Amino acid sequence: MEEKDSRAGLSRREFFKAAGIAGLAAGVAGTGSLVKAVPAYASNDAASAILDFAITETDVPPYKKKPYEGAEKLARYHEANQAFNNRDLMMQEFGGKPWAVAQMPAVIKRARDKVPGFTLPDQVISSVTWTSYRGGGGALFSWEPLGVANLALLQELGKWQGSPDENNRIIKKVAYTFGAGAAGIAAVNEQWFYSHDSKGLPIIFSDAYDKPTITKDAKFIPKRMNRIIVLLVPMEGALAKYSPSALGAGSWGMGYSLMAEVASKMAEFIRGMGYNAIPMGNDTCLSVPVAIDAGLGEMGRHGLLINPELGSLLRIAKVLTDMPITPDKPIEFGAAEFCRTCMKCAKNCPSRSISMSKDPSYDTFCKSNNPGMKKWYVNTWSCLKFWVENGSSCGNCQIVCPYSKPKTWIHDVVKGISSKTTAFNSAFITLDDALGYGKTLEENDPRKWWSSKGRPERWPR
Amino acid sequence: MWFIFWLVGLLTGIAAVNVYKYIRAGCVQFKWFHWLLGIIWYLSGMFVIGFVTTSFAEGQPQAAGMATLIFGGIFLIVSVLLYRFVYPKRLNTNHAKEEATA
Numbered sequence: 001m002e003e004k005d006s007r008a009g010l011s012r013r014e015f016f017k018a019a020g021i022a023g024l025a026a027g028v029a030g031t032g033s034l035v036k037a038v039p040a041y042a043s044n045d046a047a048s049a050i051l052d053f054a055i056t057e058t059d060v061p062p063y064k065k066k067p068y069e070g071a072e073k074l075a076r077y078h079e080a081n082q083a084f085n086n087r088d089l090m091m092q093e094f095g096g097k098p099w100a101v102a103q104m105p106a107v108i109k110r111a112r113d114k115v116p117g118f119t120l121p122d123q124v125i126s127s128v129t130w131t132s133y134r135g136g137g138g139a140l141f142s143w144e145p146l147g148v149a150n151l152a153l154l155q156e157l158g159k160w161q162g163s164p165d166e167n168n169r170i171i172k173k174v175a176y177t178f179g180a181g182a183a184g185i186a187a188v189n190e191q192w193f194y195s196h197d198s199k200g201l202p203i204i205f206s207d208a209y210d211k212p213t214i215t216k217d218a219k220f221i222p223k224r225m226n227r228i229i230v231l232l233v234p235m236e237g238a239l240a241k242y243s244p245s246a247l248g249a250g251s252w253g254m255g256y257s258l259m260a261e262v263a264s265k266m267a268e269f270i271r272g273m274g275y276n277a278i279p280m281g282n283d284t285c286l287s288v289p290v291a292i293d294a295g296l297g298e299m300g301r302h303g304l305l306i307n308p309e310l311g312s313l314l315r316i317a318k319v320l321t322d323m324p325i326t327p328d329k330p331i332e333f334g335a336a337e338f339c340r341t342c343m344k345c346a347k348n349c350p351s352r353s354i355s356m357s358k359d360p361s362y363d364t365f366c367k368s369n370n371p372g373m374k375k376w377y378v379n380t381w382s383c384l385k386f387w388v389e390n391g392s393s394c395g396n397c398q399i400v401c402p403y404s405k406p407k408t409w410i411h412d413v414v415k416g417i418s419s420k421t422t423a424f425n426s427a428f429i430t431l432d433d434a435l436g437y438g439k440t441l442e443e444n445d446p447r448k449w450w451s452s453k454g455r456p457e458r459w460p461r
Numbered sequence: 462m463w464f465i466f467w468l469v470g471l472l473t474g475i476a477a478v479n480v481y482k483y484i485r486a487g488c489v490q491f492k493w494f495h496w497l498l499g500i501i502w503y504l505s506g507m508f509v510i511g512f513v514t515t516s517f518a519e520g521q522p523q524a525a526g527m528a529t530l531i532f533g534g535i536f537l538i539v540s541v542l543l544y545r546f547v548y549p550k551r552l553n554t555n556h557a558k559e560e561a562t563a
Contacts, residue, residue, distance in 0.1 A: 408519055435523065435524040435527045436521060
């Protein structure tokens with residue numbers, strides 16, 4: 001017999017039935033809010049609805065807007081000027097040896113002393129994670145076809161004739177399938193291409209060549225290769241949190257290898273569709289400005305790309321092509337403004353190589369800096385010197401960046417709010433510290449990584 | 462994670478039906494600020510539960526602990542306010558009803 005509540009006019013059965021249905025509906029609604037929506041920015045189908053709200057498309061790349069200035073005045077950069085290749089730095093600090101050779105005594109000493117995070121297994125992880133990038137002398141980045149794509153089929157059917165919009169969609173689908181965390185397309189701006197490569201070969205855009213060609217005198221890129229596909233590769237934060245140790249560096253190596261895999265597969269895909277392609281890692285052109293042009297983020301205080309989804313914990317691969325593809329628009333989401341207040345990367349930089357001044361300036365710190373732009377220049381010489389003395393590379397600036405977080409609604413909400421107002425930026429940074437985010441080797445013990453049972457921890461992406 | 466959402470949804474449903482039941486029975490009459498306080502209480506409670514469970518899932522126990530302390534404190538204050546404003550109201554209404562019946 002049903003007991004009736006006269007006041008509410010509901011039987012007990014009706015009550016529980018109603019409560020159950022309401023509960024189920026609320027539960028479904030709650031879970032549904034986590035389901036990814038389709039955002040407008042270049043990394044379509046990868047962001048959440050909240051991030052979509054945070055991101056605004058713009059016609060002018062963020063590096064040409066405040067707080068930055070003068071990007072258009074930058075000369076094309078000589079790759080040999082980079083700290084990694086710079087002869088002056090080598091002579092001045094490393095006794096004339098390449099930095100990796102100069103680093104070896106510290107690597108050996110710390111491995112011999114069994115310093116946590118620098119032991120033999122840590123050091124081996126640090127080096128072998130680079131296999132796909134460095135293996136075979138960087139063969140995956142060849143300017144020549146690798147012979148993997150089905151060229152017989154291409155001869156039979158002729159090259160793909162999709163519209164530029166259709167090609168934009170296709171390229172992104174393929175990029176995500178290959179393992180990219182985000183992908184965007186930009187029109188080529190020759191200003192961002194190195195004037196010379198690390199060996200001193202000039203890089204020349206020319207109408208005289210139909211295909212990418214490397215001679216003993218120069219590297220020639222056909223002028224009709226006017227689209228650059230930018231592929232962001234996520235790095236594993238659960239490993240990077242041990243930076244600046246060799247174990248933490250495993251995250252960087254994994255990122256580099258994934259860059260090589262994604263870029264080379266993309267290049268082979270494009271060749272298989274009948275077009276030219278040049279896969280690139282860190283070579284041939286500057287990665288950060290082309291990624292910004294391709295609508296993948298803003299430049300931060302640390303001079304690196306900040307992507308709304310992946311934060312700073314990413315690597316950038318590129319593929320240059322003559323396939324007709326509609327370029328994406330640059331985006332902004334308040335990152336540069338956030339950097340003015342934050343300074344976490346500067347405070348956590350062990351070599352104090354990142355500027356602590358609130359606003360960007362024209363002041364450079366070393367000969368590897370390309371002068372002429374108002375930005376936060378980074379002292380890449382003192383940074384690399386620390387790597388050599390430390391016996392491992394460092395990525396503290398990438399892991400402590402408040403944008404480098406696992407993908408959860410909490411961080412998306414903060415990114416959403418900070419994209420629309422700067423009023424809460426200070427509070428967010430204080431909370432970021434109080435809640436214990438952005439910890440590095442100082443607080444994380446690498447021995448726990450090795451001794452914990454089961455699969456290694458991974459960040460939700 | 463899905464279970465937490467389902468459980469929260471179920472409890473919300475039970476609470477909503479209860480409130481509806483009492484209002485319909487004339488046991489309690491809410492004014493606009495009671496509703497406002499109730500909504501704030503509910504949202505802050507959901508926020509605390511969401512933050513803590515997400516932080517644990519993210520592998521950030523310190524964030525979960527600090528969130529319990531900071532946001533849980535705010536939730537507690539709102540809960541006390543809600544209790545002080547709404548509960549006496551309900552008692553008074555019941556009392557008045559009983560007097561009227563007598």
